[in-house]
Amino acid sequence: MMEQPKGEIAGFPTVEAVDVTPELAETWLARNPNNRNLRKAVVDSYARDMQAGRWALNGGTL
Numbered sequence: 001m002m003e004q005p006k007g008e009i010a011g012f013p014t015v016e017a018v019d020v021t022p023e024l025a026e027t028w029l030a031r032n033p034n035n036r037n038l039r040k041a042v043v044d045s046y047a048r049d050m051q052a053g054r055w056a057l058n059g060g061t062l
């Protein structure tokens with residue numbers, strides 16, 4: 001019998017919620033040169049929503 005990887009159930013994908021710090025985000029962005037251009041207005045909007053408690057975990061991905 002083949003052992004399933006930790007967290008995997010009957011072939012279904014698993015998910016993990018991660019708190020992303022600004023430093024971690026910079027690291028991830030630096031590793032992929034094909035990302036879309038960073039737009040300060042969009043970043044500022046996300047930051048305002050997070051600070052105001054309007055950034056809810058809803059199952060969508062970034």
